[in-house]
Amino acid sequence: MNVERKSLGERARVHAALGDPARLAIVDALLVGDAAPGELGALLEMPTNLVAHHLKVLQEAGLVVRGRSEGDHRRTYVRLVPETLATVSSSPLDDVPRVVFVCTQNSARSQLAAAIWSRRSHVPAVSGGTRPADRVHPRAVKVARRHGLDPSAWRTAQVAEIAQPNDLVIAVCDIAYEHLPADARPRVHWSVPDPAPADTDAAFEAAYDEIAGRIDRLAPLVSPAGENRSRSGA
Known part of the structure; x- marks a missing residue:
């Protein structure tokens, strides 16, 4: 009782x-x-x-x-806190042509996010960095393969060179969010801790779990560009 x-x-x-x-x-x-x-x-x-x-x-x-x-x-x-908020829903994000995940070096969190998103949604996803590194972090590659993702084609890129005006830009780290150019709209911010300083498998697994959980909550709310117009014209 x-x-x-x-x-x-x-x-x-x-x-x-x-x-x-x-x-x-x-x-x-x-x-x-x-x-x-x-x-x-x-x-x-x-x-x-x-x-x-x-x-x-x-x-x-x-x-x-x-x-x-x-x-x-x-x-x-x-x-x-998603566990407390399990019954709360929100209005969907309509007519999203593409999702762009951003972190500082584009070497771990944003790469994992784009790969996980591609498994959960029909909306295309890419990733970029505000200060991209020369290569993807080896532990990010390791955790991706452990979860059945294919990192063989991952390459780092400058977000300014890939983002387009109508993209849904999602910054998965604080530093990238605070340094995004003013015209990078619309944007969403996920404060995912950087696993690189710890440089352990556990830290990269924690980042993967955090990103996957957030994608599981957001992906059902995002509709591809043109989907609503197609439905209304049917």
């Missing part, structure tokens, strides 16, 4: 936290990507003190967590 009461209490706190329109708007904004509190305020036209209040409530309910940027250490990013 005590376990049941605790479970009901936790569920009630989540429902109460989501019962405010402003907090629900924050959750909707965070569903496909992470954001700094200031970015949420600008997006939702909400003063910083209100953003701080609502984030505190969401954090206490276990719906969001904060993490410090690996780039600008003064910044923090807010992310959703």
Whole structure:
């Protein structure tokens, strides 16, 4: 009985936290990507003190967590906790011609993301870097093969040379997100820790799991370009 009461209490706190329109708007904004509190305020036209209040409530309910940027250490990013948010859905992203995954060196996270995405969605995916390395990280190749992906054709590329205006740009690291050119829109941010500094198989596996989980949540919301028009004309 005590376990049941605790479970009901936790569920009630989540429902109460989501019962405010402003907090629900924050959750909707965070569903496909992470954001700094200031970015949420600008997006939702909400003063910083209100953003701080609502984030505190969401954090206490276990719906969001904060993490410090690996780039600008003064910044923090807010992310959703998917286990707590299992029943929350969002409006789909329609008419997406292509997804471009970006990290700094295009040597691990973005390469893995594009490969995983290609297994989960009919929308094409490529990857690039803001400061691409000369080669893909060997541990990224190793973890890809361990999960049945084929990294034989992976090559690093400069994101500015491959991104197009209508692409859905997804930055899978803080540094790349903070250095994306202003015209790289639309964009989504996933604050995935860089596995390279640890340089262990476990770190690269953790990055793979994080990216795969986020793709599993986002891919069903993304429709290929022209799909809706085809349906409406049918």
